[in-house]
Amino acid sequence: MDILQPTMVFCFSSTQKPMSIVQFRRPRDLRSRSGIAVVPQNITHQLFDEIPLWDTFAWNNLIQTHLSNGDFRYVLSTYGQMLLRGVRPDRHTLPRVVSATRLLGDLSIGKQVHGQALKLGFSSDQYAITALIEMYGHLDSVDMAKLIFDKSPHHNLVSWTLLARLYIVQGKPSLALDLFHRMVDVGVLVDPVALATATSACGLLKSLQQGKLVHEIARRCGLEYDVLVSNSLLKMYIDCDSLKDARFVFDQMPSKDVISWTLVIRSYVRIGGFNEGLKLFRQMNLDGMKPDSLSIASILPACGRIASHKQGQEIHGYMLRNGIYSNLKVKNALMDMYVKSGAITCSSNIFAELNEKDVISWTVMIMGYSLHGRGKLGVELFHQMEKNSKTQLDDTTYAAILHACGTARMVDEGKFYFNRIRSPTMAHCALMVSLLARAGLFDEAMVFIEEHKIGKHAEVQRKLLEGCRIHRQYALGKRVVEQLCNLEPLNAENYVLLSNWYAGCGKWHMVDKLRETIRDMGLKPRKAYSWIVFRNKVHVFGTGDVSHPRSGRIYSELQRFMEEMRVQMVEPIWDFRLHDVDEERECIQTGHSELLAISFGLISSQDGPVRVTKNLRICHGSHEFAKFISKMSRREIILKDPNTFHHFSDGFCSCDDY
DNA sequence: ATAGGGTTAG
Structure with a gap:
């Protein structure tokens, strides 16, 4: 031609x-x-x-x-x-x-x-x-x-940089870096773009040493504080998992732009520093930097993780007021924030209004319904997804559907989907064990564990234990706990489980012995906390906590419910055999942290749901008590624990006592 | 001419 x-x-x-x-x-x-x-x-x-x-x-x-x-x-x-x-x-x-x-x-x-x-x-x-x-x-x-x-x-600066960039795109960052150093050696004067390219190569290589070398070159050229260069250095240190260096660069920057803030906020959120992330987000606003859709998508997961419904909602409101363009990524992040902070209806509203959905949108909602105890809805959504769109499913989507089948106790569907996964991961297998154990199919669960050779994974044993707890399989439960102690001898929680098991049978000498073991090994069992947000303040309660200013009223309110329960001949439940918090076993029921937080929520507001989060699993007794409180007070109580959301309403819980 | 930031993972 x-x-x-x-x-x-x-x-x-x-x-x-x-x-x-x-x-x-x-x-x-x-x-x-x-x-x-x-x-x-x-x-x-x-x-x-x-x-x-x-x-x-x-x-x-x-x-x-x-x-x-x-x-x-x-x-x-x-x-x-x-x-x-x-x-x-x-x-x-x-x-x-x-x-x-x-x-x-x-x-x-x-x-x-x-x-x-x-x-x-x-x-x-x-x-x-x-x-x-x-x-x-x-x-x-x-x-x-x-x-x-x-x-x-x-060769000029741009052709050097272009070629280096091509190597990076091809997944050969070390060649890009070689090229950069050769360029410096032959005396080409570098510019911010060349430095940014070399820095990103170091990040891809995860080489802190190489990164610091490029940083030094930037310093020598007097370009260290160029905003493009600083941001690339920031990203490089984050990619190399050195938040310390990243923070140092950030704090030194004479002028930060919205990208600098987003980078550092996201890096805190990613390692679980949710409060630090939120603090920085606020600081960014105070400094007069307007957040855009990308910075908002970075902070929303933090709001979800600390279940701060209020803060997430405020950010959502800010976006609407300021007309911040929200694309699918932001909407997915918003949906997930609402799911994780207990407002599943808000997420399903956003979901219903989406005119395009990607695999993440569907996954967030399937998982969301499941976490809120509505597994069947999650499974239905999965069907809808397969019918309506040609979305390419990934491991996470399959994890979500298996989770939903588990919540809905749909064993056959779960097996069907598991068999569709081309190469199941450990997480998928653990979810299958959970599904079988929750359905009470312990023999089948054991065969599955045997077949897939996954018995050595503590994650799997814990799923099995979950089933034992639900179906009161105490003999099997004890064997699982002992197995866990062998697999993770340094995890205090396992000894707490064992200790609670012995306490349940009145074998107090074993309880004492285990307590000594824990102490001698220098292990510290985690303490239970529950918190509730009231008037933009987080109120935290520990087990048996009396430090809150309204403590008297909090306890008397619980006492009132307790007496009412006795009148109605509802027996409090004292079964801590497979519970993983031991301080709660020794505390009166009304001293459990989640109940203190619920009580505070009830006395400090007149209507609307009471939203409480607990860092450890809710015990059986508190679960029953919360059901009763929801009925007597005619209030909805939404309690988040590490596994699920419990929506207590009119004496029932969304988890169906699972 | 070459360029730095975002969403699920129970």
Whole structure:
């Protein structure tokens, strides 16, 4: 094929309109006399006739306009006309035409243009070379790009950086870094973009040592505090898991932009520093930096994780008020925030209004329903997803559907989906064990564990224990706990479980012995806490806590419910055999932290749900008591524990006592 | 001409 053939270059699609040539528009040219819009070719032809043949500048201008409008085929057709009419392309023409072939993804035309560049004598032009490097790099290979680079008479900063970038895209960061150091060695003056490219290579290599070397070069060039360079350094230190260095860079930055803030906020959120993340987010606002959709998508997971319904809602409100563009990523993050902070209805409202959904949207909702005890809805949603969209499922989606089957106790469906997973992960297997154990199918669970050889994983044993707890399988439960002590001898929680088991059978000498063991090993069992947000303050309660200013009223309210319960002949439950908190066994029921938080919630507000979060699992007795309270007080209580959300309402719980 | 930040994972 020859690019000079007009048939080849005039390949307009009928739907495309020549919007881009508006600057050459003359009223009488645009419409034919009959008033019918003329076809693009005609307009273009007429326009070509208007451009003087000697005026290369005007032709370049037209090419540039097409290029920036994304009309790459017009670039080629204009270029074709130039050649056809004998207009001489200059050094401004070829780079743009080469870029157009790259963006079109057409290597063969690109090669033809390259040939013409050689013929016309532009092969050593800096701009033509960079365009060619990029074209070959994207459409052919990095090796081909390297060849152009090597053959070019002189290398400039941009061609060095471009080639390095190509190596990074190809997953070869160490080659990119080599190139950067060679460039520095031959004495090319580096700029912020070159430094940013080298820094990101270090991040990909996770090499702190290399990163610090580039940091030193940046310092020597006096570019350390350039905002692009600082941000890349920040990201590099985060990628290398050195939050300490990242924070140092951040604190030193004389001027931070929204990207700097987002980077550092996200890095705290990722390692679980939710409060620090929120603190920084507030600081960003105080510093007058307006959050955008990307920074908001980074902070929302923190709101979800600490189940701070209020803060997440405030951020959502801020977005609506300030018209912050919210794309699917942000909406997914919002949905997940509402799921994790106990407001499943808010997430399903957002979900219902989505006009496009990706795999994450579906996964968040399936998992969301399941976490809120509505596994069946989650399974239904999965069916809907398979019917309505060609979403490519991933491991997380399968984990969500297995979780939903577990919550809904849909064993056959769970097995069906498990068998569909091409290579099940440990998490998938553990979810299957959970599904079988929760359904009381212990023999089958044991066979499954045996078949998949996963008995050595504490995660799996804990799922098994969950089933034992639900179905009061105390003999099997004890064997599982002993197994856990063997698998994780340094996990205090396992000894607490064992100790509670012995306490349940009145074997107090064993309880004492275990307590000694825990102490001698220097282990510290986790303490139970519950918290509730009231008037933008977090109120935290420990077991038997009396430090709250309204403590008297909190306890008397619980006492009142307790007496009521006795009158109604409801027996309090004292079964701590498979419970994993031991301080609670020794505390009166009304001293359990979740009940203190619930009571505080009830006395400090008149209506609306009471939202409480607990760091450890709720015990059986408190669960029963909370059901009773919800009935007597006619209030909805939403309690989040590490595994699930319990919605207590009118004497029932959404978890169906599982 | 080359460039730094975002969502699920029970």
